[in-house]
Amino acid sequence: MARALTINGKTQTVNSPDNVPLLWVLRDELNMTGTKFGCGVASCGACTVHIDGEAVRSCQIAVADVWGDITTIEGVGTPDNLAHIQAAWIDHQVAQCGYCQSGQIMQAASLLAQIPTPTDQDIDDAMLGNLCRCGTYPRIRAAIKDAAARIQEA
Amino acid sequence: MASIGKIARRTFLFGAVAVAGGAAFGFYKLTQTPPNPLNPDDGALNPFVVINADGITLIAPRAEMGQGVHTTLPALVAEELDVALADIKVIHGPAAKAYFNQALLGAAFPVTDYKRKPWHDDTAHFLGNAAKFLDLQVTGGSTSTRDGFVKMREAGAAAREMLKDAAAEQLGVKSAELATENGAVIAPDGTRLPYADLAPAATKLKPRNVTLRDPSEWKTLGKSQPRTDMVGKSTGTATFGIDFRAPGMKFATVKMSPKRSSMRSFDPSDAILMDGVEKIIDLGDGFAVVATNTWLAFQAADAVRVEWDDAPYPADTDAQMAKIAEAFDTSPNSTGRNDGDVETASGDTISAEYSVPFLAHATMEPMTTAAKFTGDALEVWSPNQGPMLIRNWCADAVGLDPEQVTVHTMLMGGAFGRRGEVDFAVLAARVAREMPDTPVLVTWSREEDMRHDFYRPAAIARMSGKVQDGQITALDAQVAAPSPSHQAMARWLGREMGGPDAELTAGVADQPYGIPNYRTRGYLADLDVPVGFWRSVGASYGGFFFDGFIDELAHAAGRDPLEVRLELARREHAPSASVIEKVRDMSGWTGQTPAGIGRGIGFTYSFGTPVAQVIEVRDTDAGIKIDKAWIACDPGTALDPSIIHAQMMGGCIFGLSAATNGQITFTDGEVDQWNFPDYDGLRMHNAPEIEVAILENADGISGVGEPGTPPAAPALANALFDLTGQRARRLPLGLDYSLLI
Ligand code: FES
Ligand code: FES
Numbered sequence: 001m002a003r004a005l006t007i008n009g010k011t012q013t014v015n016s017p018d019n020v021p022l023l024w025v026l027r028d029e030l031n032m033t034g035t036k037f038g039c040g041v042a043s044c045g046a047c048t049v050h051i052d053g054e055a056v057r058s059c060q061i062a063v064a065d066v067w068g069d070i071t072t073i074e075g076v077g078t079p080d081n082l083a084h085i086q087a088a089w090i091d092h093q094v095a096q097c098g099y100c101q102s103g104q105i106m107q108a109a110s111l112l113a114q115i116p117t118p119t120d121q122d123i124d125d126a127m128l129g130n131l132c133r134c135g136t137y138p139r140i141r142a143a144i145k146d147a148a149a150r151i152q153e154a
Numbered sequence: 155m156a157s158i159g160k161i162a163r164r165t166f167l168f169g170a171v172a173v174a175g176g177a178a179f180g181f182y183k184l185t186q187t188p189p190n191p192l193n194p195d196d197g198a199l200n201p202f203v204v205i206n207a208d209g210i211t212l213i214a215p216r217a218e219m220g221q222g223v224h225t226t227l228p229a230l231v232a233e234e235l236d237v238a239l240a241d242i243k244v245i246h247g248p249a250a251k252a253y254f255n256q257a258l259l260g261a262a263f264p265v266t267d268y269k270r271k272p273w274h275d276d277t278a279h280f281l282g283n284a285a286k287f288l289d290l291q292v293t294g295g296s297t298s299t300r301d302g303f304v305k306m307r308e309a310g311a312a313a314r315e316m317l318k319d320a321a322a323e324q325l326g327v328k329s330a331e332l333a334t335e336n337g338a339v340i341a342p343d344g345t346r347l348p349y350a351d352l353a354p355a356a357t358k359l360k361p362r363n364v365t366l367r368d369p370s371e372w373k374t375l376g377k378s379q380p381r382t383d384m385v386g387k388s389t390g391t392a393t394f395g396i397d398f399r400a401p402g403m404k405f406a407t408v409k410m411s412p413k414r415s416s417m418r419s420f421d422p423s424d425a426i427l428m429d430g431v432e433k434i435i436d437l438g439d440g441f442a443v444v445a446t447n448t449w450l451a452f453q454a455a456d457a458v459r460v461e462w463d464d465a466p467y468p469a470d471t472d473a474q475m476a477k478i479a480e481a482f483d484t485s486p487n488s489t490g491r492n493d494g495d496v497e498t499a500s501g502d503t504i505s506a507e508y509s510v511p512f513l514a515h516a517t518m519e520p521m522t523t524a525a526k527f528t529g530d531a532l533e534v535w536s537p538n539q540g541p542m543l544i545r546n547w548c549a550d551a552v553g554l555d556p557e558q559v560t561v562h563t564m565l566m567g568g569a570f571g572r573r574g575e576v577d578f579a580v581l582a583a584r585v586a587r588e589m590p591d592t593p594v595l596v597t598w599s600r601e602e603d604m605r606h607d608f609y610r611p612a613a614i615a616r617m618s619g620k621v622q623d624g625q626i627t628a629l630d631a632q633v634a635a636p637s638p639s640h641q642a643m644a645r646w647l648g649r650e651m652g653g654p655d656a657e658l659t660a661g662v663a664d665q666p667y668g669i670p671n672y673r674t675r676g677y678l679a680d681l682d683v684p685v686g687f688w689r690s691v692g693a694s695y696g697g698f699f700f701d702g703f704i705d706e707l708a709h710a711a712g713r714d715p716l717e718v719r720l721e722l723a724r725r726e727h728a729p730s731a732s733v734i735e736k737v738r739d740m741s742g743w744t745g746q747t748p749a750g751i752g753r754g755i756g757f758t759y760s761f762g763t764p765v766a767q768v769i770e771v772r773d774t775d776a777g778i779k780i781d782k783a784w785i786a787c788d789p790g791t792a793l794d795p796s797i798i799h800a801q802m803m804g805g806c807i808f809g810l811s812a813a814t815n816g817q818i819t820f821t822d823g824e825v826d827q828w829n830f831p832d833y834d835g836l837r838m839h840n841a842p843e844i845e846v847a848i849l850e851n852a853d854g855i856s857g858v859g860e861p862g863t864p865p866a867a868p869a870l871a872n873a874l875f876d877l878t879g880q881r882a883r884r885l886p887l888g889l890d891y892s893l894l895i
Contacts, residue, residue, distance in 0.1 A: 016447060017429045017430070017450070020447060020449055020450065021449055023449075024447050024448055024449035024450075027448070028405050028446075028447040028448055028449075029447065031399050033390075033393070033394075033396075033397035033399070034389070034390020034391065035390070036394075036396070036518075036519070036567070037396065037448070037520070037597070038518055038519075038520075038600065038830075039600045039829050039830050040449075040452070040599065040600055040829075041600070041829050041830070041831065043829060043830040043831050043834075044518070044830050046518060072390070073389065073390030074389075074390050074391075076389075076390075077389060078389060078391075079385045079386070079389050079391060082385075082388075082389070086388045086389055089384075089388040090380070090384050090385060090388050093378075093380070093381055093384060093796050093800065094384075094388070095220075095381070095383070095384055095387035095388060096220035096221070096222070096800055096804055097219055097220030097517075097518060097519070097566060097567050097568040097569075098220065098383065098386070098387025098388075098392055098394075098565075098567070099394060099517075099518040099519045099567025099568060100518050100567075101387050101388060102390045105388065123838065124838050124839035125839070127837070127838035127839075128837045128838050128839045129837075130837070130838070131518070131830060131834075131835055131837060132518070132835075133516060133517060133518045133568050133570075133808070133811075133835055134220050134518070134568060134804045134808075135803060135804035135805075135806070135807025135808055135811075135835075135836070135841065136800070136803075136804065137807065137836070137837070137838050137841040138803060138841070138843060138844050139800070139803075140838065141838070
């Protein structure tokens with residue numbers, strides 16, 4: 001059952017059974033806990049990661065079905081080396097409890113990769129699958145626009 | 155002293171529930187300082203401030219659940235200690251009496267907040283001391299900054315003076331000749347003595363009485379600070395309860411009776427054979443699966459064949475609501491207010507019945523706790539709002555003394571009152587006892603979390619009022635609901651508590667409106683559906699009943715609903731009138747809206763903070779959209795405007811989420827809702843744009859975590875009335891309007 005996954009540019013060998021969702025391989029086998037569990041049924045977005053750059057719900061993808069390179073929140077940037085999007089999130093003081101924010105950032109990062117200067121409608125369409133029970137949406141929206149500007153300038 | 159003594163002996167109040175006869179605590183005990191749980195040899199200058207080679211650490215008496223206390227509490231310390239906020243590391247305190255929440259019990263003093271006199275506050279403060287005997291080291295009731303406002307500054311100031319005294323001794327000068335700046339004592343010749351070097355000597359000195367700095371001298375407080383938890387939460391490196399890991403740790407889940415009953419039959423024979431499953435534990439009223447991976451545990455839990463006994467409460471929502479309505483036939487549990495005489499007041503009578511459903515907390519992070527049992531000790535890693543209670547109940551569950559239990563409070567992925575309970579930690583302790591010497595992380599599935607909550611109670615209100623010559627002349631409100639205070643006190647303290655519960659009529663009885671004839675009565679429903687504290691508690695429904703009905707009366711009186719509220723508030727409480735004026739100005743309220751647009755105002759005074767909201771809705775092809783919210787609040791003193799803004803915004807969205815979609819219903823004794831698809835919140839596309847104004851006209855300081863929630867539902871309902879001409883008197887509003895979802 002051992003299989004190789006490429007996660008944040010590094011190859012890792014994992015042994016979880018085939019049907020275990022990627023989310024739980026990351027969290028419980030690899031102890032990469034930045035990716036969160038919220039619902040398990042694709043309705044909250046807390047578990048969002050990228051596979052080959054596309055935002056996906058890792059709670060829905062069996063580890064055997066992973067089709068490409070994985071990027072998690074840990075691969076986006078680190079406290080000492082923040083990505084533009086994370087710096088924007090910090091400047092706008094987005095997080096409250098913070099639990100949904102890994103997923104929000106992963107979703108927003110893929111939006112910005114596809115649409116560098118998103119409209120409000122683009123933001124609504126891309127982000128509506130990501131629930132935030134603390135109600136940080138207005139600051140998320142502002143941070144996405146700010147991140148777009150930073151990425152353009154960089 | 156006589157009058158205070160009398161009050162203290164008579165009763166202590168929590169949400170005006172009598173929690174203990176005052177005889178248990180004499181004055182001496184109430185004012186005695188609990189021991190410092192920290193070791194001075196580690197650099198502890200007091201229970202809160204630790205300075206050693208690792209830097210400056212604040213042992214926070216309150217838990218971070220998103221509300222920003224791990225920024226505001228250290229900011230209070232930093233202000234007096236003369237250090238940069240960024241130089242203070244914040245950690246959750248251990249379970250210890252030193253961290254009791256004085257404001258929580260003090261807030262229950264039975265005089266409507268806005269009418270309190272200074273002697274009332276002194277008495278409330280004194281009563282609040284009882285918290286340390288009741289192990290109420292609780293984060294809740296919007297009290298963290300209220301409780302910490304003086305305490306944290308005193309901790310910082312006392313530490314500063316001890317460091318100066320140590321420097322004075324070392325230099326052979328008077329302490330008064332020394333200054334402090336940026337983490338160091340400054341000698342008269344300008345030499346800097348870093349705090350870390352002075353701390354070992356300072357911890358051996360006695361603290362002196364300190365005088366706090368005048369707010370006009372504040373450098374940190376009053377300004378928005380970068381939150382101390384923001385980088386961690388933006389990089390996936392913040393460690394929540396669910397992220398706890400230890401060598402050899404197992405992953406488990408529980409499935410407890412959805413009817414809060416026992417298991418009638420239990421057959422784990424298939425489940426035990428499943429991948430990764432190591433153990434299945436019979437817990438009597440449910441079971442636990444221990445596995446190598448949380449998801450494998452979830453799968454096995456679903457494969458266990460189990461039948462449950464019947465629920466101890468009426469099996470479906472209709473029967474439960476009927477039980478609540480029955481309470482109106484009993485004598486009132488509490489009379490919150492009785493001004494003038496509603497019976498003889500003149501005017502045309504208007505009556506209406508309102509109702510709200512049960513609600514789940516639905517924190518983003520489901521319930522979770524890790525535990526390790528070693529026979530004579532239990533260690534618990536739990537995201538929680540009450541570590542002393544967790545310690546006591548976990549000890550009880552595994553047959554240890556509380557002293558043998560160590561509680562580590564973890565970062566919470568939301569709480570909203572849910573993590574003030576102890577069930578999630580007790581279950582983890584019970585699982586750990588069956589797995590000696592093995593750390594076990596117990597994580598609930600979302601479905602388990604949704605269906606095993608302590609719900610915001612369903613409630614019914616019978617409202618009646620009179621209007622005459624454009625004036626509201628009388629308001630008579632009757633509210634019936636089960637009591638979270640009664641239930642939670644039994645769960646926290648192991649004793650059934652009776653007596654009047656002022657929370658029944660919160661948001662109704664305590665509003666700062668000068669209505670000449672104003673009566674409220676609360677009726678206690680005899681219903682055992684598990685209910686608990688949900689962000690803003692009684693005001694979460696009382697605000698809807700009261701403010702929605704005020705809107706009806708205003709219309710019946712032929713008046714602009716905002717002007718009526720303003721007029722009533724002006725007679726009673728100027729800061730409340732000011733927040734109403736503020737939202738009027740922010741929103742450009744004219745009382746007129748174009749076709750296709752509706753506007754409503756909501757106002758609730760709760761937890762000492764008046765909040766007014768104007769909400770604008772718009773008809774679209776996809777349904778009615780909530781476009782905009784303007785919010786004005788007055789917490790008296792704004793310690794951190796950015797955090798207050800966030801709490802007002804979040805509180806409003808939390809209230810709107812419940813008002814649009816939120817309901818927990820029951821069939822056959824089980825909750826019908828399972829997960830976010832059937833218990834959803836607002837999202838990016840249907841949450842409003844929000845503007846917040848923070849005023850500081852009120853005296854003192856009050857909380858901001860909860861007061862943003864109560865006015866949201868009535869403001870939305872009133873806006874929908876303005877848009878459609880139809881008034882809905884029940885929540886969620888999605889039942890009666892086609893809202894954008
Ligand atoms: S956990 Fe995957 S979408 Fe909620
Ligand atoms: S910040 Fe708490 S759920 Fe989004």
